[in-house]
Amino acid sequence: xxxxxxxxxxxxxxxxxxxxxxxxxxxxxxxxxxxxxxxxxxxxxxxxxxxxxxxxxxxxxxxxxxxxxxxxxxxxxxxxxxxxxxxxxxxxxxxxxxxxxxxxxxxxxxxxxxxxxxxxxxxxxxxxxxxxxxxxxxxxxxxxxxxxxxxxxxxxxxxxxxxxxxxxxxxxxxxxxxxxxxxxxxxxxxxxxxxxxxxxxxxxxxxxxxxxxxxxxxxxxxxxxxxxxxxxxxxxxxxxxxxxxxxxxxxxxxxxxxxxxxxxxxxxxxxxxxx
Amino acid sequence: xxxxxxxxxxxxxxxxxxxxxxxxxxxxxxxxxxxxxxxxxxxxxxxxxxxxxxxxxxxxxxxxxxxxxxxxxxxxxxxxxxxxxxxxxxxxxxxxxxxxxxxxxxxxxxxxxxxxxxxxxxxxxxxxxxxxxxxxxxxxxxxxxxxxxxxxxxxxxxxxxxxxxxxxxxxxxxxxxxxxxxxxxxxxxxxxxxxxxxxxxxxxxxxxxxxxxxxxxxxxxxxxxxxxxxxxxxxxxxxxxxxxxxxxxxxxxxxxxxxxxxxxxxxxxxxxxxx
Numbered sequence: 001x002x003x004x005x006x007x008x009x010x011x012x013x014x015x016x017x018x019x020x021x022x023x024x025x026x027x028x029x030x031x032x033x034x035x036x037x038x039x040x041x042x043x044x045x046x047x048x049x050x051x052x053x054x055x056x057x058x059x060x061x062x063x064x065x066x067x068x069x070x071x072x073x074x075x076x077x078x079x080x081x082x083x084x085x086x087x088x089x090x091x092x093x094x095x096x097x098x099x100x101x102x103x104x105x106x107x108x109x110x111x112x113x114x115x116x117x118x119x120x121x122x123x124x125x126x127x128x129x130x131x132x133x134x135x136x137x138x139x140x141x142x143x144x145x146x147x148x149x150x151x152x153x154x155x156x157x158x159x160x161x162x163x164x165x166x167x168x169x170x171x172x173x174x175x176x177x178x179x180x181x182x183x184x185x186x187x188x189x190x191x192x193x194x195x196x197x198x199x200x201x202x203x204x205x206x207x208x209x210x211x212x213x214x215x216x217x218x219x220x221x222x223x224x225x226x227x228x229x230x231x232x233x234x235x236x237x238x239x240x241x242x243x244x245x246x247x248x249x250x251x252x253x254x255x256x257x258x259x260x261x262x263x264x265x266x267x268x269x270x271x272x273x274x275x
Numbered sequence: 276x277x278x279x280x281x282x283x284x285x286x287x288x289x290x291x292x293x294x295x296x297x298x299x300x301x302x303x304x305x306x307x308x309x310x311x312x313x314x315x316x317x318x319x320x321x322x323x324x325x326x327x328x329x330x331x332x333x334x335x336x337x338x339x340x341x342x343x344x345x346x347x348x349x350x351x352x353x354x355x356x357x358x359x360x361x362x363x364x365x366x367x368x369x370x371x372x373x374x375x376x377x378x379x380x381x382x383x384x385x386x387x388x389x390x391x392x393x394x395x396x397x398x399x400x401x402x403x404x405x406x407x408x409x410x411x412x413x414x415x416x417x418x419x420x421x422x423x424x425x426x427x428x429x430x431x432x433x434x435x436x437x438x439x440x441x442x443x444x445x446x447x448x449x450x451x452x453x454x455x456x457x458x459x460x461x462x463x464x465x466x467x468x469x470x471x472x473x474x475x476x477x478x479x480x481x482x483x484x485x486x487x488x489x490x491x492x493x494x495x496x497x498x499x500x501x502x503x504x505x506x507x508x509x510x511x512x513x514x515x516x517x518x519x520x521x522x523x524x525x526x527x528x529x530x531x532x533x534x535x536x537x538x539x540x541x542x543x544x545x546x547x548x549x550x
Contacts, residue, residue, distance in 0.1 A: 001434070005434070005436050008436075009436070012287055012288070013287070013288070013290060015288060094431065094432065096380070096518075097431075097432045098378055098379045098380035098381065098428060098432065099376065099377070099378045099379070099398070099428055099429045099432035099433055100376070100377050100379065101374065101375070101376055101377075101433070102374070102375050102376075102377050103373055103374045104373045104374070104375065105371070105373035106373065123374070124433075127402075127433050128432075128433055128434045131433055131434040131435050131436060132434045132436075134436065153373060153374055154374045156369065156372075157369065157372045157373065157374035157403075158374055158376070158399075158402050158403055158406055159276070159280070159403045159406040159407045160406050161280050161283075161284070161406060161407075161409065243371075
């Protein structure tokens with residue numbers, strides 16, 4: 001940790017711009033697209049791999065979250081990542097740690113409602129990582145749309161000297177959003193999991209055809225999920241993309257987001273309508 | 276704000292070390308001793324003056340807090356301060372700001388118990404200022420002992436690359452701790468206000484003479500305050516200097532702290548017993 005902070009200091013002293021991609025590892029093409037975006041934005045790319053216990057609830061999948069550091073290291077080396085930072089949890093959190101970064105508005109709904117404490121864990125670890133890595137730019141994936149908004153707000157409100165870049169969601173050929181958790185899906189579940197994207201493109205199509213009433217969009221999406229065996233809706237929400245507050249009618253930039261359990265695996269996906 | 280952040284970047288690029296003294300202005304010799312300590316620790320000294328609304332409760336003295344920017348500017352210029360940073364509240368806090376830094380253990384007692392939200396306001400503004408000024412070193416006064424501990428904890432837990440220095444409390448010849456709020460005291464109150472220091476040195480003397488029982492120390496201190504007309508105790512506490520938890524017997528480093536209202540002015544003072 002001190003070593004990473006020392007490196008960051010050296011980079012800045014040498015006038016080099018640092019782009020940072022924080023991850024929980026188990027890297028897939030989605031992550032690698034963030035790395036490419038980072039590479040374009042700066043002289044040096046730092047990737048962190050840290051499965052952050054503070055953002056998992058007690059009933060959640062911290063222990064079973066997929067981990068494969070040897071493969072992740074190879075992928076980063078092949079992608080020309082300059083520094084791979086893999087702190088361990090004991091080094092990141094003192095036993096008597098007592099300071100948290102809390103976002104109080106944007107975190108309230110969507111995943112925040114289902115996962116109490118999740119965004120406090122996310123904001124806190126990202127603040128820590130920003131202070132350790134001291135990046136000029138940090139890259140996050142649009143797949144975690146609420147996380148993006150929370151981090152953007154944190155960066156603004158706490159005046160971190162970091163520019164936030166957002167990279168589009170990468171998808172498998174059948175539309176499933178890439179996610180480290182997809183490895184948990186059985187072959188059958190893997191097929192069922194396409195229901196998230198099918199629900200989203202249906203909403204997009206209905207909107208493009210003139211439906212701006214959110215009630216109609218949500219019930220159409222709900223039917224897609226409910227007609228999928230083994231799928232259980234956590235939420236289907238249509239919210240203002242700035243405030244993340246629910247809207248009744250689509251007017252400005254709007255986030256359509258959903259979380260669905262396929263068997264024991266919880267998946268999320270979203271799209272933004274920029275009408 | 277952007278300008279300050281740009282300056283900070285330039286300083287670091289030029290390999291200059293920055294020491295930072297955050298204040299609420301209305302500067303007195305206590306502040307100037309922090310500036311001297313900052314000067315010794317780095318190449319450049321940045322002082323901020325910002326009466327932070329977020330650390331005052333609705334019933335507190337935000338509006339009447341003393342302000343004298345022309346005098347403060349002269350004092351800083353005379354002391355060779357390199358940058359005086361005086362943001363205004365609108366620039367510091369967006370109307371929809373929603374991110375806070377919260378310390379959950381050390382802030383619970385002492386002033387935190389009397390002033391709900393105070394240390395959240397302090398931790399948040401110091402995190403913001405650290406990100407804007409990007410200091411290598413920051414200097415705080417021991418007079419605000421609980422604030423020092425909260426900031427030390429925040430710096431550690433959020434990995435700010437900042438070294439925290441603590442400067443001893445400066446006192447008037449009769450022992451009253453220097454404070455911007457002392458200007459509110461009438462001549463009579465000014466004399467009565469010495470009861471805080473008298474209570475502290477009595478506790479120190481009793482301890483030096485062999486009393487380690489906290490009950491005896493607190494009741495001796497309480498008598499000093501109660502025998503002072505116009506003085507009303509907010510708290511008299513004896514706590515472990517690390518955890519700020521109350522102790523029954525003085526063993527390791529111990530903080531003796533009190534808050535007393537003299538008329539309408541609330542004063543605090545403390546001493547640390549390093550036995």
